[in-house]
Amino acid sequence: MGAAGRPKSDKARRAVLAAALELVKDHGYAALTIEGIAARAGVAKTTIYRSWPSKAAVVMDAVFVESDPRLSFPDTGSAREDLRLQISRVATLFTEPGFGKPFVGLLAESQHDPALADALHQWLITARRAGAAEVLRRGVERGELRADLDTDVAIDALYGAIYYRLLVSHQPLSAQYARTVVDEVFVGLRAREDI
Amino acid sequence: MGAAGRPKSDKARRAVLAAALELVKDHGYAALTIEGIAARAGVAKTTIYRSWPSKAAVVMDAVFVESDPRLSFPDTGSAREDLRLQISRVATLFTEPGFGKPFVGLLAESQHDPALADALHQWLITARRAGAAEVLRRGVERGELRADLDTDVAIDALYGAIYYRLLVSHQPLSAQYARTVVDEVFVGLRAREDI
Amino acid sequence: MGAAGRPKSDKARRAVLAAALELVKDHGYAALTIEGIAARAGVAKTTIYRSWPSKAAVVMDAVFVESDPRLSFPDTGSAREDLRLQISRVATLFTEPGFGKPFVGLLAESQHDPALADALHQWLITARRAGAAEVLRRGVERGELRADLDTDVAIDALYGAIYYRLLVSHQPLSAQYARTVVDEVFVGLRAREDI
Amino acid sequence: MGAAGRPKSDKARRAVLAAALELVKDHGYAALTIEGIAARAGVAKTTIYRSWPSKAAVVMDAVFVESDPRLSFPDTGSAREDLRLQISRVATLFTEPGFGKPFVGLLAESQHDPALADALHQWLITARRAGAAEVLRRGVERGELRADLDTDVAIDALYGAIYYRLLVSHQPLSAQYARTVVDEVFVGLRAREDI
DNA sequence: GGCTAACCGAGACGGTACGTCCTGTCTTGAG
DNA sequence: CTCAAGACAGGACGTACCGTCTCGGTTAGCC
Numbered sequence: 001m002g003a004a005g006r007p008k009s010d011k012a013r014r015a016v017l018a019a020a021l022e023l024v025k026d027h028g029y030a031a032l033t034i035e036g037i038a039a040r041a042g043v044a045k046t047t048i049y050r051s052w053p054s055k056a057a058v059v060m061d062a063v064f065v066e067s068d069p070r071l072s073f074p075d076t077g078s079a080r081e082d083l084r085l086q087i088s089r090v091a092t093l094f095t096e097p098g099f100g101k102p103f104v105g106l107l108a109e110s111q112h113d114p115a116l117a118d119a120l121h122q123w124l125i126t127a128r129r130a131g132a133a134e135v136l137r138r139g140v141e142r143g144e145l146r147a148d149l150d151t152d153v154a155i156d157a158l159y160g161a162i163y164y165r166l167l168v169s170h171q172p173l174s175a176q177y178a179r180t181v182v183d184e185v186f187v188g189l190r191a192r193e194d195i
Numbered sequence: 196m197g198a199a200g201r202p203k204s205d206k207a208r209r210a211v212l213a214a215a216l217e218l219v220k221d222h223g224y225a226a227l228t229i230e231g232i233a234a235r236a237g238v239a240k241t242t243i244y245r246s247w248p249s250k251a252a253v254v255m256d257a258v259f260v261e262s263d264p265r266l267s268f269p270d271t272g273s274a275r276e277d278l279r280l281q282i283s284r285v286a287t288l289f290t291e292p293g294f295g296k297p298f299v300g301l302l303a304e305s306q307h308d309p310a311l312a313d314a315l316h317q318w319l320i321t322a323r324r325a326g327a328a329e330v331l332r333r334g335v336e337r338g339e340l341r342a343d344l345d346t347d348v349a350i351d352a353l354y355g356a357i358y359y360r361l362l363v364s365h366q367p368l369s370a371q372y373a374r375t376v377v378d379e380v381f382v383g384l385r386a387r388e389d390i
Numbered sequence: 391m392g393a394a395g396r397p398k399s400d401k402a403r404r405a406v407l408a409a410a411l412e413l414v415k416d417h418g419y420a421a422l423t424i425e426g427i428a429a430r431a432g433v434a435k436t437t438i439y440r441s442w443p444s445k446a447a448v449v450m451d452a453v454f455v456e457s458d459p460r461l462s463f464p465d466t467g468s469a470r471e472d473l474r475l476q477i478s479r480v481a482t483l484f485t486e487p488g489f490g491k492p493f494v495g496l497l498a499e500s501q502h503d504p505a506l507a508d509a510l511h512q513w514l515i516t517a518r519r520a521g522a523a524e525v526l527r528r529g530v531e532r533g534e535l536r537a538d539l540d541t542d543v544a545i546d547a548l549y550g551a552i553y554y555r556l557l558v559s560h561q562p563l564s565a566q567y568a569r570t571v572v573d574e575v576f577v578g579l580r581a582r583e584d585i
Numbered sequence: 586m587g588a589a590g591r592p593k594s595d596k597a598r599r600a601v602l603a604a605a606l607e608l609v610k611d612h613g614y615a616a617l618t619i620e621g622i623a624a625r626a627g628v629a630k631t632t633i634y635r636s637w638p639s640k641a642a643v644v645m646d647a648v649f650v651e652s653d654p655r656l657s658f659p660d661t662g663s664a665r666e667d668l669r670l671q672i673s674r675v676a677t678l679f680t681e682p683g684f685g686k687p688f689v690g691l692l693a694e695s696q697h698d699p700a701l702a703d704a705l706h707q708w709l710i711t712a713r714r715a716g717a718a719e720v721l722r723r724g725v726e727r728g729e730l731r732a733d734l735d736t737d738v739a740i741d742a743l744y745g746a747i748y749y750r751l752l753v754s755h756q757p758l759s760a761q762y763a764r765t766v767v768d769e770v771f772v773g774l775r776a777r778e779d780i
Numbered sequence: 781g782g783c784t785a786a787c788c789g790a791g792a793c794g795g796t797a798c799g800t801c802c803t804g805t806c807t808t809g810a811g
Numbered sequence: 812c813t814c815a816a817g818a819c820a821g822g823a824c825g826t827a828c829c830g831t832c833t834c835g836g837t838t839a840g841c842c
Contacts, residue, residue, distance in 0.1 A: 004789070004790055004791080004833095004834050004835040004836070005789085005790040005791035005792065005833085005834065005835090006790080006791055006792045006793075006832065006833040006834055007791095007792075007833080007834065008791095008792065008793095009792070009793070009833095012792085012793075012794095028307060029306075029307060030307030030308075033822085033823060033824085034823080034824080034825085035822085035823060035824080036823090038794095042794090043793085043794075044793065044794040044795055044796095045794095045795090045824095045825085046792090046793080046794080046795085046825095046826090046827095047792075047793060047794075049825070049826085050791095050792070050793090079384075080384075080385075080390075104306050105306065105307070107303075107306070107362065107363065108302075108303040108304070108306040108307065109303070111224075111225075111299050111300065111302070111303040111362065112223055112224060112225030112300070112303065113225075117365060121364070121365065124363065124364075125364055129364075136384075139384075143386055144385070144386060144390060145384050145385060145386055146382070146383075146384060146385065146386050147386070149379070149384060150375060150379050153356065153372075153375050153376055153379045154379060154384055156355075156356035156359050156360060156364070156376065157352040157353070157355065157356045157376060157379065157380050158352070159355075159359060159363075160351075160352065160354075160355030160356040160357070160358060160359035160360075161348065161351035161352045161355040162355070163355060163358065163359050163362065163363050164351050164354060164355035164358050164359070165351060165355075167302065167306065167358065167362055168302065168319065168354075168358050169316070169319075169320055169351070170312060170316065177348075180345060180348050181348055181351065181352060184344070184345050184348045184349060184352065185352050185380060185383065185384060186383055186384045186385055187341070187383045187385060188341075188380065188381055188382045188383020188384070188385075189274075189275075189331075189334075189340050189341065189344060189349055189380060189381045189383070190275075190339070190340060190341070190381050190382060190383075191338055191339060191340055191341050191342070193388055195275075195339060195381075204813075204814070207813095207814075228801085228802060228803090229802080229803075229804085230801085230802060230803085231802095233815095237815085238814085238815075239814065239815045239816060239817085240803095240804085240805095240815095240816095240817090241805090241806090241813095241814080241815080241816090242813085242814065242815080244804070244805085245813085245814095395784080395785045395786030395787075395838095395839075395840080396785075396786045396787045396788085396837080396838050396839045396840085397786085397787080397838095397839070397840090398786090398787070398788095399787070399788070399838090402787090402788075418697055419696075419697060420696075420697030420698075423827085423828060423829090424828075424829075424830085425827085425828060425829085426828095428789095432789085433788085433789080434788065434789045434790060434791085435790090435791090435829095435830085435831095436787095436788080436789085436790090436831090436832090437787080437788065437789080439830070439831085440787085440788095469774075470775075470780075494696050495696065495697070497693075497696070497752065497753065498692075498693040498694070498696040498697065499693070501614075501689050501690065501692070501693035501752065502613060502614060502615030502690070502693065503615075507755060511754070511755065514753065514754075515754055526774075529774075533776055534775070534776060534780060535774050535775060535776055536772070536773075536774065536775065536776050537776070539769070539774060540765060540769050543746065543762075543765050543766055543769045544769060544774055546745075546746035546749050546750060546754070546766065547742040547743070547745065547746045547766060547769065547770050548742070549745075549749060549753075550741075550742065550744075550745030550746040550747070550748060550749035550750075551738065551741035551742045551745040552745070553745060553748065553749050553752065553753050554741050554744060554745030554748050554749070555741060555745075557692065557696065557748065557752055558692065558709065558744075558748050559706070559709075559710055559741070560702060560706065567738075570735060570738050571738055571741065571742060574734070574735050574738045574739060574742065575742050575770060575773065575774060576773055576774045576775055577731070577773045577774075577775060578731075578770065578771055578772045578773020578774070578775075579664075579665075579721075579724075579730050579731060579734060579739055579770060579771045579773070580665075580729070580730060580731070580771050580772060580773075581728055581729060581730055581731050581732070583778060585665075585729060589807095589808055589809040589810070589815070589816055589817080590807085590808065590809090590815085590816040590817035590818065591806065591807040591808055591816080591817055591818040591819075592807080592808065592817090592818075593817095593818065593819095594807095594818070594819070597818090597819075618796085618797060618798085619797080619798075619799085620796085620797060620798080621797090623820095627820090628819085628820075629819065629820045629821055629822095630798095630799085630800095630820095630821090631799095631800085631801090631818090631819080631820080631821085632818075632819065632820075634799070634800085635817095635818070635819090
């Protein structure tokens with residue numbers, strides 16, 4: 001019964017992903033087209049459409065191959081240090097043109113593409129956020145963090161600051177900035193505990 | 196010398212802005228086209244190109260007419276309360292479809308359009324951020340906030356949390372959520388001052 | 391020397407020809423595609439390409455199986471009657487959708503495909519025309535037809551009328567019409583022999 | 586109310602028709618594509634689609650500009666002579682590559698395109714055939730042709746012979762051949778009036 | 781009865797053209 | 812001098828087939 005058929009060519013797949021990344025790096029996400037990727041990769045348009053439903057899917061595939069391992073959470077015994085380390089690495093990753101440019105493009109496109117938004121959510125939230133929540137939970141357990149801490153909101157504030165710079169204020173990101181964010185949010189704004 | 200000429204029709208201008216807003220509300224920012232706006236407004240494409248350089252400019256023009264007054268900063272004597280009030284209003288504004296949808300579309304497009312990014316920056320940062328900084332400055336002066344507070348980073352964290360929900364995690368926004376963000380960031384994460 | 395291998399499957403062959411004929415009948419020759427035939431026949435495209443060089447070859451193969459015996463020339467002793475009979479059968483055959491539709495399609499395609507044109511020519515001219523010429527020759531011998539008759543031109547006129555209706559004027563064909571053509575051409579146009 | 590709009594460019598129109606004719610002459614009707622015409626004419630595809638519904642319509646437009654005057658019927662006082670003259674001119678026209686090749690392509694395509702078939706019919710039948718019928722009518726009136734002549738069938742036979750050579754047997758056409766057809770059909774096949 | 785080559789289905793591949801949509805520019809005529 | 816109308820060159824879209832190319836799986840026919 002079952003179907004055999006010629007297996008998908010890994011050469012073609014790699015050529016497409018490489019071409020997509022190069023084109024984003026060189027001309028920006030907005031200028032990316034399926035036709036352009038096909039031409040650059042020396043591949044037929046149909047080959048792309050057979051494997052990916054949109055240019056966003058191609059870029060996601062290309063971008064999220066290598067980034068995974070770099071974003072895991074450490075366990076140093078200090079929640080503040082764990083956050084400093086991981087968020088620094090996130091900020092650094094975002095400044096690398098090979099990642100930052102396509103990633104911002106994907107975030108932009110995901111605003112009108114629910115499927116893409118879901119895929120990014122899966123990758124960003126389900127995977128990363130669970131790690132962050134775990135770090136905070138350990139901190140609370142150790143008595144390092146407030147017992148009544150609202151974990152979700154804390155994560156929003158910490159990562160929100162990074163994404164705010166990336167997407168809204170477009171100010172430069174750096175590992176140093178990431179560390180400052182962690183420290184400021186860690187300590188809070190108020191002058192004395194009784195306020 | 197010669198004749199007076201016909202002045203730009205304000206009727207046409209208003210028709211364009213109204214059509215643009217309706218189309219964004221009905222079909223989303225991504226589906227917006229200059230041709231569509233022109234057709235809906237009963238106006239020639241030329242008329243739009245004569246007054247705005249891009250569809251983003253039309254939408255900005257349409258969206259930022261009314262929002263100004265709603266986002267000013269109060270001065271209640273408490274920085275925490277001032278922030279709660281203003282950030283709540285921001286969160287509420289973002290949930291209104293007549294503002295939130297086009298605004299998110301503009302933020303998305305601004306990722307590839309530096310001119311639009313500048314225009315949004317002008318509006319979002321220069322104007323709003325100065326108000327937030329003033330609130331924090333007053334809080335420090337009053338001894339309500341830490342003297343060594345990094346104002347910029349604090350603002351990134353507070354507003355970042357809101358934008359993070361809007362653009363990245365796509366979780367629902369509300370005035371209540373905004374207030375929680377202010378309170379959590381105000382107090383900080385740590386359990387005791389000596390950490 | 392070497393091994394035997396598996397012979398071509400006659401089941402596949404018949405499935406292809408049947409599928410092609412059905413598709414032409416149902417959707418017309420123009421809508422016929424190799425992919426469509428393969429799908430309908432439950433056969434791989436490769437199987438078709440292995441046996442036929444083009445969709446025209448498939449259709450020719452399918453159409454010219456059964457038509458042969460119906461188009462032979464009788465020998466009644468009267469050239470006029472022989473022609474009436476055979477041309478009537480031709481006209482009738484052309485009106486049958488199972489033959490007429492694919493045949494017209496082949497004639498159309500043969501206008502740009504010399505190989506197909508040759509194949510059709512082989513079938514139509516070499517085979518049929520020889521029979522018609524023989525009928526006319528017998529008629530001349532018997533003194534029934536003019537001794538100085540231009541056989542080729544006579545055949546062109548007789549069959550031309552049929553093909554003209556089929557391909558150019560698209561008026562309906564019938565056995566009755568065929569008989570009228572034979573009679574009119576037989577007698578000629580002129581009122582009296584001395585013109 | 587009324588629309589003004591930019592008028593269609595006659596330059597573009599002429600460029601398209603000229604390009605189409607050249608391409609048919611050089612590479613044949615089958616190889617003709619809208620994209621090819623657009624490229625050759627230095628025109629956008631949309632410009633072609635705006636004015637013509639298909640490549641056939643372009644070719645018809647291109648081919649039928651000049652042919653009209655050449656195909657009118659003379660009135661010499663002799664039906665045989667009138668037919669000889671006009672059918673000779675038809676045969677000659679068909680041999681000119683600038684007309685014959687595109688015309689055969691159109692006839693081929695009209696077999697699957699009813700709209701095109703109608704348009705050709707309009708041009709070929711309604712216009713030309715009326716002229717032929719008139720010639721025959723005059724011949725009958727003068728006593729030159731049989732009173733009981735079936736005009737339609739006679740026309741089918743005369744022109745059918747020409748089209749048969751053009752489309753089916755692909756034998757060469759010439760003015761001489763056309764004249765022979767007229768003469769043979771005029772006299773008929775039979776040896777003596779009493780058959 | 782086991783080998784083995786040819787044939788089969790499936791379907792991915794590099795291509796070409798399709799007809800559509802939208803872009804931003806231009807050219808009219810009416811007001 | 813501005814407007815609605817709409818034609819223009821251009822570029823990308825996603826689709827349909829083309830004819831070629833691997834793939835396993837399946838049959839014959841010969842040892």
